[in-house]
Amino acid sequence: MKSFLYPNIHPPSFTWINAEKTQIEKVHEWIKPITNKSNPVECKTAEIIVLGVPLSRSSISVSGASEFPEAFRRSWRSFTTYNLEDDIDLSSMEILDAGDVPMHVTDIRKCHQNIIQASTALYNHFPASTICAIGGDHSITAMMVKGMHRAYPVKKIGILQFDTHFDLRDLSDNGPSNGTPMRNLIESGDVNGTDMYNIGLHGFFNSQDLKNYADEKGVHYFTLRQMRKAGVRETVHQCLEELSSKVDVIYLTVDMDVLDIAYAPGVPASTPGGMTTEELLEGVLEAGKHPSVMSMDIVCLDPLKDAHAQPTVKLGTHVFLTFLTGVMLRKV
Structure with a gap:
C-alpha cells in the first residue's frame, strides 16, 4: 500500500x-509501517523513522548490500525490545518504518537523486524525529546528508564516522561511489572537512594520498590504535563534544567494514585487524546518548556474503537497537 510519502518513498519491501x-x-x-491508512499529522509524533536505502550498484567491490534493508526487517523477530544490560525497554518509543527509496535499475545517478529527494521529504515531514537509514553501500550517506542540508539549509552539519576507510577517493576517478561519500560532501560544500570525525582506521587499507587529502581538508581521524589507547567511549565522547561545539546537528554513519572480518564476515570489504563487536556497540551507544546526533545510517552490510545464520545481519540490527538505547538514555 502506498503512503503519503509516495512516490518519494515506496512501501517497505x-x-x-x-x-x-x-x-x-x-x-x-x-515497528509499524507507514501505510496509506497512516495519518500524516499523527505520524509526526514518531521519535524514530526507519528508511530502507537498497542501493549497492555504486559499490567499488562486488556487493549485495542492497539486500540488507529486507534482511534487516526479517531479523526483527529474533530480538526483544528489552535491553537487559541497560534495563531499558524500547517499546515505549514510537517508531515507524517509512519504507524504501525507489531505485532505478541501471541509472546510479538517478538512484542517488531519489535518495536526496526521499531524505529531504523525511526531514521536512519529521523535523523532530531521528532518521535511521538502512543501506545500501556507503554512497547513500552523502545523499542522505545532502537531503538533510536541503531541508535545513541554515543548519551546519557534522559527521561522526565509524569506518576502516577514509572514503575520500577522487570523484573524477571513482564517481559518487561508496569510496567517495565524504569527499563528495566536502566538495559539494554540504559539510566542512573540519566537521568530519572518523574513528576506526587501521592496517593497510588506505593510501597515503587519501591521508594527505584528509589533512589538507582538516578531517579529524582516530586510528584503532589511538582509539584503544584512549578508550572507545572517551574517543567518541571527545569527538561529539568537539563537533557539537561547531555544528547544529550530527549525522552518525556506521560502515560495518570497520569490524574485524572475524566479527562481520558479511561485508563487501571485510578486513582483519578491525574493531570488535563490543567496541562498536560501545561506541554506537555513546553516540546515541548525545542530543546532537539526530540521524544515523548503517551501510555496507551484504547478507549474500553472510555465513550460516546471518551473524552480520543480526549484528547490524543489534547496532541499530543499541543506538536507540542510547537515544532513550538521553531521557534518564
Whole structure:
C-alpha cells in the first residue's frame, strides 16, 4: 500500500503481519509501517523513522548490500525490545518504518537523486524525529546528508564516522561511489572537512594520498590504535563534544567494514585487524546518548556474503537497537 510519502518513498519491501497484542515484546511487533491508512499529522509524533536505502550498484567491490534493508526487517523477530544490560525497554518509543527509496535499475545517478529527494521529504515531514537509514553501500550517506542540508539549509552539519576507510577517493576517478561519500560532501560544500570525525582506521587499507587529502581538508581521524589507547567511549565522547561545539546537528554513519572480518564476515570489504563487536556497540551507544546526533545510517552490510545464520545481519540490527538505547538514555 502506498503512503503519503509516495512516490518519494515506496512501501517497505517486507512487513510483518501481527495480531494485536496488549504487551509488545519483540521488535517485529513494535515497528509499524507507514501505510496509506497512516495519518500524516499523527505520524509526526514518531521519535524514530526507519528508511530502507537498497542501493549497492555504486559499490567499488562486488556487493549485495542492497539486500540488507529486507534482511534487516526479517531479523526483527529474533530480538526483544528489552535491553537487559541497560534495563531499558524500547517499546515505549514510537517508531515507524517509512519504507524504501525507489531505485532505478541501471541509472546510479538517478538512484542517488531519489535518495536526496526521499531524505529531504523525511526531514521536512519529521523535523523532530531521528532518521535511521538502512543501506545500501556507503554512497547513500552523502545523499542522505545532502537531503538533510536541503531541508535545513541554515543548519551546519557534522559527521561522526565509524569506518576502516577514509572514503575520500577522487570523484573524477571513482564517481559518487561508496569510496567517495565524504569527499563528495566536502566538495559539494554540504559539510566542512573540519566537521568530519572518523574513528576506526587501521592496517593497510588506505593510501597515503587519501591521508594527505584528509589533512589538507582538516578531517579529524582516530586510528584503532589511538582509539584503544584512549578508550572507545572517551574517543567518541571527545569527538561529539568537539563537533557539537561547531555544528547544529550530527549525522552518525556506521560502515560495518570497520569490524574485524572475524566479527562481520558479511561485508563487501571485510578486513582483519578491525574493531570488535563490543567496541562498536560501545561506541554506537555513546553516540546515541548525545542530543546532537539526530540521524544515523548503517551501510555496507551484504547478507549474500553472510555465513550460516546471518551473524552480520543480526549484528547490524543489534547496532541499530543499541543506538536507540542510547537515544532513550538521553531521557534518564
